[in-house]
Amino acid sequence: MFNKVVLIGNLTRDIEMRYGQSGTAIGSSAIAVTRKFSVNGEKREETCFVDITFFGRQAEVANQYLSKGSKLLVEGRLKFDQWTDQNGQNRSKHSVQIENMEMLGNNQNGANNFTPNNYAETQSYDPYTNENSKKPAQKTPNQNQEKIREIDVDAYDSDDSDLPF
Template identity: 55%
Template sequence: MASFNRVILVGNLTRDPEVRYTPSGTAVCDIGIAVNERRKSSTGEWVEEVVYVDVTLWGRTAEVAGEYLTKGSPVLIEGRLRLDTWEKEGEKRSKLRVVAERMQMLGGRGAGNNINAGGRASAAGAGSGTPTPDVAPVEDFPPEDDVPF
């Protein structure tokens, strides 16, 4: 049976990022993001629910987060789920987190900057005119009537 582990989240940072380094010199940054969901309840009134998600960033992406993001910054995260397990005082504990493979800062100064886990930055949609290989220009997509669904 095939498996697929991919998460895409858009939310706001719940705290300022703090970058630390592994003994080998690789940057790592744990951030928290709040993802809001607004829906109508069965009574017809709007209800807002917030989900808090822990995210781990690595390498240049972690350094960029520490340099440019602050509490409340809007961000898009793409990555994979990972279950951390440990034992504390004889009790088994676990926590589900997202390991980011791509981060995109949203809104404000530098909007449209796209940082992936390899550390390449691009100005997708920022008017640079020359997209990087990981961002396809809009004119390369087929017209809507050519889409097979």
């Protein structure tokens, strides 16, 4: 079986941090993902709101550098939660547990002011690797290093009418 979710969108609220009994950082937020499409020549869009959860060092980095409105790409797995509310009603929801993230662009309040080279090791979380086998890479700043060009994902027209499926 395969359970993989990839989303690009904006945070709908600041990250709420808490710590588990073992001291592991847990960050919760939500991401708004907008799909643009055309129906009979009329352009429309629909927005989907998805709860997301970060763990460990990635939660701390996300809390430090992301805020409401920050644009990011997240990869993770879909999780189904069930519980009984205060009124005795059975409730459920899907959420995404983040395994990898990429901070995209800057928002108006400058919350994404980070240097990718300094935080490359902390932006990814792979639950399948043995933490003891990871050795942090020693990165030395290089003045001649080419800057990474930012891609504006909103600039692409997402007219799906040409797709064969």
